[in-house]
Amino acid sequence: MSDLESLKNIKKQSVGDEPVVLDSGVGENTILSVQDLHTSFRTDNGEVSAVNGISFNLDRGKTLGIVGESGSGKSVTAYSIMQILAENGYVKSGKILYNGENILDWPEKKIRKFRGEKVSIIFQDPMTSLNPVFSVGYQLVEAVRLHTNKTKQEAKERAVEMLKLVGVNDPMLRMRKYPHELSGGMRQRVMIAMALCCEPDILIADEPTTALDVTIQAQILELMQDLQKKMGMSIIMVTHDLGVIASMCDEIIVMYGGRVCERGTADAIFYRPAHEYTKGLLRSIPRAENMNEKLVPIGGTPINLLNMPKGCAFCPRCENAMKICLEKLPDEYRVDDDHLAACWLNVADLMTG
């Protein structure tokens, strides 16, 4: 029997043929289920496949973290859920189930109701995501009135109430301010107020604190956790900052080259990483343990999505790459109850021991 076949057999015994999703199927509590999502962009240089088959389930009231470097497809995944991809982008295949219904089949009109009312997003840069020529109050009232039947006065009251909730002091005064008159942290609070004014089920936060100072970042993260307790929404936290992920998330997905490398609880990812990329990431950031040692960087450069390798996307940068890594894409393989990784090395481990 060739190596490849024996590997296949072992895999069959251990995980079965189907690619596994951590929560093995859509449970009662699942509010959003993304299944085998492929998103591509048409460009002059050919088709760029930014997301290549990612699946996950999001439970009510839980926080899912998606972490990866630039170009890993984490933001594109978020935009695919919101259906706000750039003009040349499209979902090639896969399903996005919201409460069991595939939103990709919905007409634009229904999607517009879905955005803002059911799912909201906050972006990295609060300056460019607010309109500079309208006052903050106008923009908040607009968001409320678009999605509810409230009168102008009621919408205004709701806006003030939301500003109060996100910790903006003197909300009546702030309503009349324009975005440039507010500080970065204040603007992000306004963005959060706007995102939550229709009490969505899911809040997608795309690098919500990357542009902010650490002390302001701490305020915003604290605020998001607070609001989650109060309003019970689910959060998808998209970030490249492993520190933010460690403190915020129930479940973490590590992405590379548009695919999931590894998923599991924060403890599993940080203390028992099972994918070479995750291990490399953890070695390359300064932490308490390696403060006085040299960092161990991941060699090479991030992957070019225009020509994806046939096998594992991380293979060209992986120190322990094997022959099979070049040839065949690993499925997600169960390392532990709460922990999956798509790396051939784990399968090889099982074979030898």
Add this chain to the structure above:
Amino acid sequence: MENEKVKTKAQSGNLLEVEHLKEYYPVSVGMKKVPLKAVEDVSFTIKPGETLGLVGESGCGKTTVGRTILQLYKPTAGRIVFDGDVLFDSEKKIKVDMLPYRKRMQMVFQDPYSSLDPRMTVEDIIGEPLDVHKLYANKKERREKILSLMELVGLNAEHAMRYAHEFSGGQRQRIGIARALAVRPQFIVCDEAVSALDVSIQAQVINMFEEIQEKLGVAYLFIAHDLLVVHHISDRIAVMYLGRMMETADADELNENPIHPYTLSLLSAVPIPDPETARRSKRIVLEGDVPSPLKMPAGCPFRTRCKYATEQCAKEMPELKDRGNGHLVACWNK
């Protein structure tokens, strides 16, 4: 290229001494011209081959400090001594021609996209400082120097004829570093030099900075907002708030025994990439934002957000005082 360490001649043992540096920018508020006090009284020293990390929130003046030392901005007041030579002294009205010192003090910028000329090849970018200071005898020597610099920062020789846009962010930052190293400086200001890079690339560049320091004995002023990165690379760390120095100490000492309330909250706000620590540690969340430097609070600038603030804080700015082992703190109450 001669890979020997740079030597200093200063008697005090300090490569750079900055005393009571001030930098005001004139800004118009309505019809009036008012000074924006970007840096208000900053003093520190850097030893040869040492890395001083400079941290603080945006707008605290850390970039201005870096640029003012190199006199890219004209200092408003204070004294700058480099390797025993007084570069600037507002009391004695000393101001020297900086050109010879540009050979000894260099800078690496944050954005590797906008700090390289898109119309120049890598060879010309790295060669320009050599041209300016006439550091070669003939063309052959120039090319050799450029190639050895490229090798030093981990670029291939065949990249020499390429343009900046053909490189990734990490490689561009290497070009910027090679340009700074071309004149064999004793001192480099690294202004957020790794902030724009992805984590895996960031580690490569941080290691390169450390290796170059070991090889050439360069001193760095490492300005950054990422406290974990600064802790990793620095020997000592200085914390700034609204144009003033709040605390200076050895890197490990500062992280283990921070004294100033601002340093405490700044450190507690850093998200630690370790779930166990993250669950245990309690963030000290500061209320509100940094005040505008145009409306600087009297006395200690941090008192508006400080829970220990007393009347004395409003009256007078505390001096930086040594609390033992070179741990300097400017606070009345701690």
